[in-house]
Amino acid sequence: MHLFLLLILQTTAAFGQIDPAHCRYALGMEDGRIKDDDITASSQWYETTGPQYARLNREEGDGAWCPEGQLEPSDSQYLQVDLGRLTFLTIVGTQGRYARSSGNEFARAYRLNYSRDGLLWKSWRNRLGNPVMEGNKNAYASVINDLHPPIVTRHVRLIPVTKLSTTVCMRVELYGCPWDDGLISYAAPEGQLMMPPGYPIASLNDSTYDGTRERRRLSGGLGQLTDGVIGLDDFLLTRQYHVWPGYDYLGWRNDSLGTQGFVEMEFVFDRQRNFTSMKVHSNNMFSRGVKIFSSVSCQFKPHLIANWEAEPVAFKTVLDDRNPSARYVTVPLNRRAAKSLRCRFYFADVWMMFSEISFQSGNEIKHNNHTFQSEQVNKTTSCFDSPDVSNTPVLIGCLVTIILLLVIIIFLILWCQYDCKVLEKKDRRYRLIDWCYFLSGPANTDPHYERVFLLDPQYQNPAVLRNKLPELSQSAEASACGGGYAEPDVTQCTPHQCFHSNAPHYAETDIVRLQGVTGSNMYAVPALTVDSLTRKDISAAEFPRQQLIFREKLGEGQFGEVHLCEAEGLPEFLGEGSPLPDRDGHSVLVAVKQLRADATSQARNDFLKEIKIMSRLNDPNIIRLLCVCVSSDPLCMVTEYMENGDLNMFLSQREIESTLTYANNIPSVSLSDLLHMSVQISSGMKYLASLNFVHRDLATRNCLLDRRLTIKIADFGMSRNLYSSDYYRIQGRAVLPIRWMAWESILLGKFTTASDVWAFGVTLWEIFTLCKEQPYSLLSDEQVIENTGEFFRNQGRQIFLYGPPLCPPSLFELMMRCWSRDIPDRPTFEGLYQALRPHVSQ
Known part of the structure; x- marks a missing residue:
């Protein structure tokens, strides 16, 4: 019973700490709780673009804050917000200036500076040291960045960043929760390296500390001990991605601190407080010489200029040599009043490691010469902090x-484990996403992570949902066979055979997943085209890599990066018949997909396979492989790149051609231009379909344009942070462009030329909305997936995209055919090309 109560106490303490996954409340820019006087700026263009108008989703004044003049790369213009109190800030949201469709200024990137006292300013950096955050890609859509x-x-302070001279405007919302802990800095010895034999080296330093580091001591800042991330039982494992072993802990070795046998830390608070307790999350992996501290002694200072009080508070911990779990240790502080604490933590073994420290306190208020302890206890106070007899019923x-x-x-965990075993008997790669993970998995901190429940009320009850899963699977498979919803006979064909039997003009691809640079594949292709190969199988010529001059990074994937480069002497290298257009003396820009040298052998092999596949493609509307650099690491493939970038960015910055756009020199496109683009994409996809290639990610972000508005279909979209919101992230699986995917691709994992036709319909819709909004913009990712359930049930409750105002009725009818629920009813790409081509000739 004693151990059980101890477990409860530790569990309560763990629940009591601030959690970044739940500390995500809007702080008041949009709803006006942050007053105009608390929003200032380094400059403003006009009175109507002052800082008071920098409120997310609001259109007062001229629609946003705009700094004066053109923003230069060297400028440090800023928008400053006073939150009124110490705040645990977790998210920043930004928009550009839309001004009811009359504005088009936004910041593509920005930096964040912050201050706890308004005097000393610090620069935010992410866990890998990068200070720049991705901004907006248009003037109306908000971009949310987790800190x-x-x-x-x-x-x-939000500081817009630009590479070119340009005009920027910003609207902002900040998200977080009050920092009731009151801690404004801690000081401690620097963390150390742990080099255990047979294990990876663990760097136990405080890598996000924002104070000073002098003489191997940290002072004047906050860092990983206050970031809300609790370290795991095994200190070599981390909750963050792409970081080093030991990242979540700050740790010290006993013999490295002299003969004193303790670690001394000082804590400074925003004001004098009455401290009830201190909670320290400590590692206890005693098999590797790590234990919680044996005891702690804390001294108190009522004011910063006062002396330390003579009488300390001492606490001796109960050491546990049976349970190696990391845990919170609660240290009672006996309601001592202070503004600063100095605590000495004594070693119990060779190593001591902390991941979080927090304090619980109340306010001391004097009134009529009597002292009362007000119960303004912060969020981390638990029901165990006051052991008074009067609180026994509460306890x-x-x-x-x-x-x-x-x-x-x-x-629930046992029930879920049973359900998982039942569900594993069904061959459903994309059945209701991570249902078991929802019940028994760890808390997910990714704000984009969604879990799926069908819109139909009969599927909202978990018990009903569990019983419906076999029916759901069979119904979806029957739908793929072309059958109706009622009484499906799934024994007549397997899911693999269904598409062949009723839709012979669509090739069901034996998908070979190519990891490549982006961690996914550009084309799903028949297995016989990508069998084992060597350098002699690569027909593309080897280009001297020293003649590739880096210009900018276009994107980054799981296994490498995509760079924009200038290729010196490329036309001469390719010789006569070069696919490059006439450059009129300008330099040749190319896209270089580069595989990281430390990529897995599987990724390396897939990269070479992708080269072989792309070398087969030869069509005016498909991106061309020009040459390669594979004689040494890193492996590179060099493809065409277009001056006008991708179609999504090109169209989103333009308006439909009119007298107004002509008179005001506004970038515009004509309806004829849009139709010409549509025909080109259908032509390129017709070519891929003739080779039984399935693209799987057709969208405007994957269509590039040259200066003559020639379109070439590519695959860069997934690797670009700019389009990360277009992909639905599933824990432990690849990202999926669900807003462009056919229902059978989401529910059954079936990708065919027919599913590419569906995506082509969505791409047409993007074109004729000028990419001003995301498909199904009023639906969340969860609701988009719910909508696919309505397609396979076919009860008339499917939600379709609306008809764009610019789109001729006959063309919208063609889009609707692309989104036919039954696969045989969808047109082929040959049919789409023939249907679209006459519109251009008109």
Whole structure:
């Protein structure tokens, strides 16, 4: 019973800490809780573009804050927000100036500076040291950036960043929650390297600390001990991606600190407080010489200029040599009043490691010469902080509630494990996404992560949903066979055979997944085209890599990067018959897909396979492989690149041609231009379909344009952060462009030429909305996937994209045919090309 109560105490302490995954509340820019006087700026263009108009989703004044003049790369113009109190800041949201469709200024990137006192300013950097955040790609859509790590601050400055001279405007919302802990800095010895034999080296330093580092000591800042990330039981494992072993802990070795046998830390707070307790999350992996501290002694200072009080508070921990789990240790501080604490943590073994430290306190208020302890206790106070006899009923109630919660959680986990075993018998690669993960998996902090429940009320009840899954699977397979919803006979054909039997003009591809640079594949192709190969199988010529001059990074994938480069002497290298257009003396820009040298052998092999596949493609509307650099690492493939970038960016910055656009010199396109683009994409896809190639990611972001508005279909979209919101992230699986995917691709994982036709219909819709909004923009990712359930049930409740105002009725009818629920009813790309071509000739 004693151990059980100890477990409950530790569980309560863990629940009590601030959690970045839930500390995500709008702080008041949009709804006006942050007053105009608290929003300032370094400059403003006009009175109507002052900082008070920098409110997300608001259109007062001229629609946003705009700094004066053209923003230069060397400028440091800023928008400053005073949050009014210390705040745990987790998210920043930005927009450009839309001004009811009359504005088109936005910041493509920005930096973040912050201050806790308004005097000392610090620069935010992500966990890998990058200070620049992705901004907006148009003037109306908001972009949400999670701060990894989050910061504790009161004052925030957003500083637009640009590579070229341009005009920028911003609207902003900040998200987080109050920092009731009150801690404004801690000081400690620097963390150290741990080099255990047979294990990876663990760097136990405080890598996000925002104070000073002098003489191997940290002072004047906050870092990983206050970022809300609790370290795992095994300190070599981390909750973050792409970081080093030991990242989540700050740790010290006993013999490296002299003979004193303790670690001394100082904590400074925003004001004097009455401290009830301190909670320290400590590692206890004693098999590797790591234990929680054996004891701690804390001294108190009522004011920063006062002396340390003579009487400390001492606490001796109960060491546990049976349970190696990391845990919170709660240290009672006896309601001592102070503005600063100095604590000495004594070693119990060779190593001591902390991942979080927090404090619980109340305010001391004097009134009529009597002292009262106000219960303005912060969020981290638990029901165990006050052991007074008068609180015994509350204590018992807390214990009973926690016990019931534990019983319910255990029941749900066992139930889910049973369900998972049943579901594994179904060959459903994309069945209701991660249902079991929802019940038993770890908490997911990715704000884009969604879980799927069908719109139909009969599927909202988990018990009903569990019983419906076999029916759901059979119904979806029957739909793929062309059958109706009622009484499906799935024994007549397998899912693999269904598409062949009823739609012979669509080739069901034996998909070979190519990891390549982006971590996914450009084309799904028949297996016989990508069997094992060597350098002699690559027909593309080897280009001297020293003649590739880096210009900018276009994107980054799981295994490499895509760069925009200038290729010196490429036309001469390719010789007569070069696919490059006449450059009129200008340099040749190319896209270079580069595989990281440390990529897996599977990724390396797939990269070479992708080269072989692309060397087969020869069509005016498909991106061309020009040459390669594979004689040494890193492996590179060099493809065409277009001056006008991708179609999404090109169209989103233009308006439909009219007298107004002509008179005001506004970038525009004509309806004829849009039709010409549509025909070119259908032509390129017709070519791919003739080779039984399935693209799987057709969208305007994957269509490039040259200066003559010639379109070439490519695959760069997935690798670009600019389009990350177009992809639905599933934990442990690839990202999916669900808003462009056919229902059978989402529910059955079936990708065919027919599913590419569906995506082509969505791409047409993008073109005739000038890419001003995302498909199904009023639906969340979850609702988009729910909508696919309505397609296979076919009960008339499917939600379709609306008809764009610019789109001729006959063309919208063609889009609707692309989104036919039954695959045989969808047109072929040959049919689409023949249907679209007459529109251009008119």
